[in-house]
Amino acid sequence: MSKKSYAVLGLFETPDALMHAIPKLRAAKLGLVEAYTPYPIHGIDDALGLRRSPLGGMVLVMGVLGALTAFGFQYWISAIDYPIITGGKSAASWEAFVPIMFEVTVLFATFTAGLGMLLLLNRLPFFGHPILSSKAMKGITRDRYALALEAESEAFDSAAAAQALEAAGAVDIEVLPAPDRSPFLTSDYILRTLGGIFVACLVAGLGIYSLIKWFPLLAPMKYMQDQPRLNAQKASTFFKDGHGMQPPVPGTVARGYLPTATGTQEASATLVNPLPRTKDVFAQGRKVYTNRCEVCHGALANGAGSLTAAYGAKPANLQAQQFRDYPDGKIYWAVVNGKNAMPAHAAYLTEYQRWAVVHYVRALQRAQNATDEDLKVVAP
Amino acid sequence: MSQQNPTPPLLLGAMALGAAGVLGTYFAAGHERFWANWVLWFVLMFTLGLGSLFIVALEHLVSAKWSVPIRRIPERLATLLLPAIPVGLIALGAVPVLYPGSRPEAAHHPILAGKAFWLSLPFFSVRTIAAFVLCVIALAVLVGGSLKQDVSRDPAFNFRARKFAPAFMAIFALVITLVAFDWISGLTPEWYSDIFGVYIFAGAFLSGLAATALSLLYLQGEGRLEGVRQDHLYNLGAFLFAFTVFWSYIGFAQYMLMWYANMPDEVIYYKVRLAGAWRAITFALAGLHFILPFFALVTRDAKRDPKRLRRVALLMLCAHVLDIYWLIFPALGGSPRFGWPELSFALFFLGGILLWVRGAMQKGEDMPVGDPFLREGLEFRL
Numbered sequence: 170m171s172k173k174s175y176a177v178l179g180l181f182e183t184p185d186a187l188m189h190a191i192p193k194l195r196a197a198k199l200g201l202v203e204a205y206t207p208y209p210i211h212g213i214d215d216a217l218g219l220r221r222s223p224l225g226g227m228v229l230v231m232g233v234l235g236a237l238t239a240f241g242f243q244y245w246i247s248a249i250d251y252p253i254i255t256g257g258k259s260a261a262s263w264e265a266f267v268p269i270m271f272e273v274t275v276l277f278a279t280f281t282a283g284l285g286m287l288l289l290l291n292r293l294p295f296f297g298h299p300i301l302s303s304k305a306m307k308g309i310t311r312d313r314y315a316l317a318l319e320a321e322s323e324a325f326d327s328a329a330a331a332q333a334l335e336a337a338g339a340v341d342i343e344v345l346p347a348p349d350r351s352p353f354l355t356s357d358y359i360l361r362t363l364g365g366i367f368v369a370c371l372v373a374g375l376g377i378y379s380l381i382k383w384f385p386l387l388a389p390m391k392y393m394q395d396q397p398r399l400n401a402q403k404a405s406t407f408f409k410d411g412h413g414m415q416p417p418v419p420g421t422v423a424r425g426y427l428p429t430a431t432g433t434q435e436a437s438a439t440l441v442n443p444l445p446r447t448k449d450v451f452a453q454g455r456k457v458y459t460n461r462c463e464v465c466h467g468a469l470a471n472g473a474g475s476l477t478a479a480y481g482a483k484p485a486n487l488q489a490q491q492f493r494d495y496p497d498g499k500i501y502w503a504v505v506n507g508k509n510a511m512p513a514h515a516a517y518l519t520e521y522q523r524w525a526v527v528h529y530v531r532a533l534q535r536a537q538n539a540t541d542e543d544l545k546v547v548a549p
Numbered sequence: 550m551s552q553q554n555p556t557p558p559l560l561l562g563a564m565a566l567g568a569a570g571v572l573g574t575y576f577a578a579g580h581e582r583f584w585a586n587w588v589l590w591f592v593l594m595f596t597l598g599l600g601s602l603f604i605v606a607l608e609h610l611v612s613a614k615w616s617v618p619i620r621r622i623p624e625r626l627a628t629l630l631l632p633a634i635p636v637g638l639i640a641l642g643a644v645p646v647l648y649p650g651s652r653p654e655a656a657h658h659p660i661l662a663g664k665a666f667w668l669s670l671p672f673f674s675v676r677t678i679a680a681f682v683l684c685v686i687a688l689a690v691l692v693g694g695s696l697k698q699d700v701s702r703d704p705a706f707n708f709r710a711r712k713f714a715p716a717f718m719a720i721f722a723l724v725i726t727l728v729a730f731d732w733i734s735g736l737t738p739e740w741y742s743d744i745f746g747v748y749i750f751a752g753a754f755l756s757g758l759a760a761t762a763l764s765l766l767y768l769q770g771e772g773r774l775e776g777v778r779q780d781h782l783y784n785l786g787a788f789l790f791a792f793t794v795f796w797s798y799i800g801f802a803q804y805m806l807m808w809y810a811n812m813p814d815e816v817i818y819y820k821v822r823l824a825g826a827w828r829a830i831t832f833a834l835a836g837l838h839f840i841l842p843f844f845a846l847v848t849r850d851a852k853r854d855p856k857r858l859r860r861v862a863l864l865m866l867c868a869h870v871l872d873i874y875w876l877i878f879p880a881l882g883g884s885p886r887f888g889w890p891e892l893s894f895a896l897f898f899l900g901g902i903l904l905w906v907r908g909a910m911q912k913g914e915d916m917p918v919g920d921p922f923l924r925e926g927l928e929f930r931l
Contacts, residue, residue, distance in 0.1 A: 211930045229847065256811060264808050267801060 173347040175299040176200070176319040177330040179339025180308055184210045187314040190337035191216045197333045200318040200325055205300060205309045227285050228278045235277030239270040299345040308341075320347070428515035430502045440498030444524045454529025457522045461514060462530075470533040482510050487530055488537050500527050557904065564900035570893020578890045581881055584643035586890060589877050590898040591633065591640040592732055593756075593870060596749065597902075598630035599684070599728070600757025603721055605691050609707075610714035615784055617926030618777050618916050622764045623757060624692045625909040630684045632905055637677060640732075644670050647880060650738040660739055668738060676731060680724045687717050696912065698919035707921065725750045733873075736880035740818045744803050751796035752872050758789050759865035764910065766859045773915045779853040780931045786852030789842070789865065797839040822875065826884045834875055838868040 177200075181187040187204065194202045195218065204213055240263075247253070248261035258265065287293045300306060300317070309315050316339060318330040327344045334342050399405050405413035422428070430437045444450045459468075465484040467473040472486030485492060485508075492500075504523045507513035514523070535543065575583045601623040608616045644651045650668025655661040666672060690713050698706040729749035734740065742748075762785045768774045807815040822831050845861050846852055878885060917923060 225848065256809065258809075258811075264805050267805065 173323075174320060174325065174327045175345045175347040176203070176317040177327050177334060177342060177344050178205075178300070178303055178305050178315055178317045179331075179334035179337070179342045180305055181314045181316065181339060184314055186338055187316060188213070188216055190316055190334075190339065193337045194316060194318060194333055199330045199333055201321050203317045203319050205305075205315040205317065207310055207312065207314075210314075222290065224282060224285055224290060228282050231281035232274045232278035235274040236270045238277070239273035240266055243269055297348060299348050303345055304343055305341060317345075423516075425519040425521075426516060427520070428505055428513070429520065430498070430505045434499050434502045434506075434508075437498040437502035438496045440496075440501055442497045442501070442524050442527055444521070444528060446528060450525050450528055451532060453522060454525035454527070454532075457518060457526040458529050458533075461517065462526065465511070469537060470530060471537070484511070488534060493534050493538070497524075497527050497531070500530060557907070560900045560904045560907075563896045564904070567893045567895070567897025567900060570889060571897050574890035574893060578888075580646055582886060582890055584640075584646050585877055585881050586894040587636075588640050588643050588647065588732060589870075589873055590894055591636045592728060592873050592877070594629055594633040594636060594898070594902060595728055596725075596753035596869070596873075597756045597760055598627050598633055599721065599725060600753035600755070601626035601760065602630065602684075602687060602691065602717075602757075603754055604757050604761060605695075606687070606714045606717040606721065609691070609710040610718065612711065614922050614925045615781060615929040617920050617922045618929075619761065619765055619774070619781055619785070620695070620917055620920075621913065621915055622768070623761050624695055624917075625912055626757065626760050626764065626906065627688060627692055628909050628912075629902065629905060630681075630688055632901065634681045634685075637681065641670070641674050641677065644673050648673075648735050648738070650735060664738070668735065673731060673735075676727055680727050683720045683724060687713075687720055691717065695917055695920075698917060699914050700919070702919040704921045706919070722746075722750075725753060728753075733876050736877060737818060739814055741815070742803050742807070742818075744799055748796070748799045748803060751792060751799050752869055755789065755792045755796055755865055756869040758785060758792065759862040759869070760906075761785065762789065762858055762862040763866070764906070766855050766862075768910065768915065769855070776916075776927045780929055782855065782858060783849075783853040783931060786846055786858050786861075789858075789861065790846040790852060793839055793842045793846070793865075797835070797843075821879045827875075827879060830871070830875055830885055834868065834871055837864060838872060842868075 181190065184206065187206070188210070191202060191204070191213075202217060204210075204217060206213070243266040244261055247265075252260035254260060300309070305313065305315050316334065316337070318334065320327075331342050331344065397407075399407065399413040401414050403413045404411055407413075408415060430440060462470075463474060464476045465474040465482070466487055467475075467484075470487040472484050472488075474484060476482075487493075501523060503511065504518065504526060505513060505515045518526070571583075571586075574586065604616075604623040605620060605627060607613070608620055648668070649655060649658075650661050650664060651670045651673060655665060655668065661668065691710055694706045694709060726746035729746040733749065734742070734745050762782075765774065765777065765782070765785070769777065804819060807819060810816075821827065842861050842865055845857060845864075851857050874885075920926075
């Protein structure tokens with residue numbers, strides 16, 4: 170322990186005496202004047218000349234930061250990184266963000282207020298404040314009012330401070346030694362703290378586990394697990410046939426798979442392909458063609474597919490003049506409804522995919538019957 | 550004190566001019582518009598009086614000491630409930646015109662037909678009159694008793710008021726819910742919101758607080774209410790600050806749940822208020838009723854700065870008028886109406902309210918001098 174002193178402390182009998190002594194001690198400029206009283210005394214803030222705490226401003230800034238953080242985080246999650254439409258709401262619906270923004274604002278603000286006060290303004294952690302081990306402590310917490318002159322620099326003169334306190338009317342003057350401010354975050358301390366946390370978690374976890382295991386009266390909340398529900402591939406008593414999984418109602422159509430062009434093929438001739446001829450559309454058309462058409466119609470759409478021989482069927486040669494003269498609508502009709510041995514594809518292809526494959530078939534036809542004009546490279 | 554009677558002629562003139570406009574509205578601008586304006590000002594007077602009475606009762610309920618020196622102000626403001634009674638009785642004329650539940654078509658409406666008895670004019674009137682009776686009783690106990698105590702100096706009043714305060718809270722809840730559900734929500738009887746009464750309560754309490762702060766600063770400007778210090782002002786400011794947040798919390802909670810659920814019969818309420826020019830008013834309301842007062846009062850100094858507090862209190866009262874306008878006027882359909890009829894009503898009723906409050910401010914002592922806790926209240930320090 171060094172010989173440096175933390176403060177010189179003196180006691181007063183009444184709050185009035187304390188209030189009168191404050192200006193005298195402040196005028197002496199021997200050190201920082203600090204008061205310790207059993208209850209708040211009106212006007213003491215002004216008398217001590219306490220400056221305005223910066224905590225309010227810190228809390229405001231952090232609160233606003235909390236609101237912005239919560240907004241930005243939610244916006245990024247729901248509108249940028251993983252946009253899912255729920256309840257028909259736009260992915261970036263600020264209304265839905267407000268509760269979280271409110272909570273995070275409060276969280277940031279309270280943490281700033283609490284931790285800022287303890288760590289920044291009160292200069293903690295600080296084990297064992299010197300006042301706590303003073304002889305005056307008992308009085309301060311009961312019926313005495315203490316003033317302390319606290320050392321602000323190395324030049325603090327405890328003898329002069331004691332004299333000034335005595336002159337101001339204080340009794341029971343004592344010199345408080347400086348506290349031990351040696352670093353406490355040693356590796357030993359950290360290890361012991363982490364070990365303590367680990368053991369506490371282990372004990373609590375095992376305790377709760379065994380409690381639930383051996384005293385099932387205290388089951389955790391699992392209503393969600395226990396609720397009546399239907400599982401795929403599982404039996405169920407709900408339906409007559411005993412299956413949990415049921416086929417959809419006849420005539421059910423998945424969203425986007427509506428079979429349009431339900432009339433005759435001739436009637437569909439007037440349908441116009443709504444898709445633009447872009448790289449994306451052709452890529453999609455090619456994918457669909459490869460997956461669904463190529464096996465019969467062949468990679469070049471010439472009717473020479475790999476399955477043709479095996480089944481003895483004769484798929485259309487789409488390069489024939491008849492099909493090259495077909496309007497888009499008639500090809501589309503065939504994709505939707507099927508033709509001859511070809512099955513209907515309405516249930517497998519979306520509206521977009523059907524028209525994309527029509528574009529791709531057109532591209533294949535043109536590729537096989539290219540003119541010199543087509544070979545010219547178009548300047549990008 | 551020095552200026553005993555300089556403004557009444559002005560106020561009387563404003564009232565007379567307004568009265569001419571009010572009559573003109575009835576005959577020239579359509580009955581619906583007349584009644585919408587009339588209900589607006591009835592609700593304003595009633596909520597202002599109720600909010601002030603709530604402040605008085607709250608003090609007795611929690612045995613607050615700090616507010617004893619300023620209690621006479623909300624007590625005087627609460628007497629606005631008395632002129633609100635004839636205004637409200639006349640407003641019953643609006644029921645067959647504006648309130649769909651009381652119109653003959655309601656009998657064929659699938660929802661309203663089942664509630665015909667509740668929404669019909671006779672029972673509507675019975676409820677309103679019952680609310681008036683309850684208000685008069687509360688006024689007699691809390692305000693009348695307090696005025697008598699000025700002379701009698703009998704602390705028995707404090708015991709009586711404390712016993713009555715919990716009962717008053719129940720009465721208050723009933724009456725403010727009546728204002729909210731019957732007089733405001735009744736304009737759109739197919740729309741329900743459980744929290745609507747709380748929303749109206751928040752507005753009423755805020756308007757009472759703002760009027761109290763404004764009157765307090767006015768009286769202090771006249772050199773009255775000596776001994777009321779910054780600490781009292783700070784508490785009023787803190788209440789105002791807190792309840793701007795409460796109002797927005799409730800208002801937004803109601804909006805967000807309806808927005809989320811997106812049920813047609815619920816969202817229509819906001820659909821109407823977010824279309825066309827109403828949209829601008831909705832945003833103005835959020836700005837004037839929450840954002841502006843919130844940031845104006847956020848610091849400690851702001852809450853006890855008389856100049857700032859006066860401005861915020863005035864703003865709060867204007868925002869309350871806008872709030873009620875925003876609740877009532879969409880029932881007329883179409884875009885927001887604002888013109889000479891609204892101005893005449895404002896002149897007439899503002900003149901009347903100011904005249905009444907001016908008279909009330911001369912009632913009794915400026916502080917409840919008979920209250921045994923007055924000294925403790927004056928010694929209040931933060």
